[in-house]
Amino acid sequence: MRINVVGSGYVGTTLAASLADLGHEVTAIDIDEEIVAALNDGRAPIHEPELDDLVAEHAGDRLRATTSYDDVPEADVTFLAIQTPSREDGSIDTGALCAAAEMTGEALAEGSDRHLVVVKSTVAPPSLPEVADALEKGLGEALAGDGGNRVAFGANPEFLREGTAVSDFREPDKLVFGTTVEWAAELLDDVYAPLLAEHDAPIVRTDPATAMMIKYANNAFLAAKVSLINDLGNVCKEFGVDTYEVAEAIGLDDRIGERFLRSGLGWGGSCFPKDTNALITAAEATGYVPAILNAAVEVNDRQPERLVDLLQDEVDLAGARIAVLGLAFKPGTDDVRNSRAIPVIEALQKRGAAVVAYDPVATENMREHFPDLEYADSATDALTGADGAAVVTDWDEFAALDSEFDAMADPVVVDGRRVIERREGLTYEGLTW
């Protein structure tokens, strides 16, 4: 099949390269010329395990990148994988996505074959009509309102996690097809047929708005689960109890499940914070206040300050040199969007500490937030001479740190992710243990 993927960021690149790997002819469209050049050179524009190899294997063959929408009608399906960032009030900004939908519509107005346009981006159900309207606007009078006879609109939300995006795409827990047009659903079947031949996954067939609500509910549930274990974890800490021992035990109950019970600094990233806020804002616009979602956000917002309080108990932060280990919002990615490192660094600076930060891959991205921060080239360099350390991201390499702590001026570590082994000579505090 010929497939377009519009937007070549974290989702779009994974989708485009993975679809090419499944045997489809894929055109990746992005307005960013550097991204397009990287893809055509066989390089992934982002850090994501396995992605470089996939792009290198298929670039110039089944994967082609361009800034032009001209060839859009040549394909059967176009996926829109464009950013939907938060506005100040928490609602999502569909501006870039609508612009892409309109350009896709304009290009399709020139074609004559049936075509399915699928929203991969995460869009709150009440905002989905904005995207459909933008597509119709692009299609113009000839095709607008043709009831999906030639150009159909659908939603196919994505559930991949950064850091494991390629394997998550290849082995999904479920596929959600949001379209009420029969031929459009059949096209989605064709897109995913090679994937399903290798990995059996249930398909949920529904309308576009329900498909998007499934996406939001999925993220809200997981974010709230982490916030609940963090709320319980804060109680455990006060009681002198190890939350990880408690979590391991409650996770044995099938109704609870062992995953997403890692307590600590809470959730960051481009999805949980944005999507919970978007859901809260959209719900409150209807007059309903989602109490548990609001509490999940509140607990999450508290954790960075709690970590800094624990450090302050051991080190006078005013004038102290503090190593921050980890800048990415989770291991395996260079993404720093809403990373917990940001509020941790801000709180440390507010209390007068001089921060030296280290991350294996995310330093360059964090420079955009904190251009004047001191960045170290290794964890060892960051720790050398430091009066204290805060562990923010659970990178494996931090678990291997040992004698490196001896080079600290004062070997105090507050661990926000349960990665550091307690050892003699180290003053160690866990955030919820």
Ligand SMILES: NC(=O)c1ccc[n+]([C@@H]2O[C@H](COP(=O)([O-])OP(=O)(O)OC[C@H]3O[C@@H](n4cnc5c(N)ncnc54)[C@H](O)[C@@H]3O)[C@@H](O)[C@H]2O)c1
């Ligand atoms: N990042 C994730 O793990 C993840 C997972 C599931 C769903 N999502 C959702 O997927 C969507 C995309 O997220 P992302 O993290 O990949 O975003 P991103 O910012 O990494 O990528 C978006 C890309 O779209 C490009 N773009 C913007 N306007 C364009 C246009 N008019 N035409 C062509 N390209 C254009 C940008 O240059 C950028 O490369 C969001 O709605 C997000 O919520 C993200």
Ligand SMILES: O=c1ccn([C@@H]2O[C@H](COP(=O)(O)OP(=O)(O)O[C@H]3O[C@H](CO)[C@@H](O)[C@H](O)[C@H]3O)[C@@H](O)[C@H]2O)c(=O)[nH]1
């Ligand atoms: O037990 C846990 C699990 C996760 N986290 C934190 O939660 C955040 C999100 O982690 P994760 O869900 O693994 O990564 P994302 O890439 O943000 O993926 C989430 O967001 C994506 C975008 O919507 C969805 O597609 C995925 O299904 C959903 O898991 C990170 O800061 C993690 O450190 C914890 O603190 N404890």
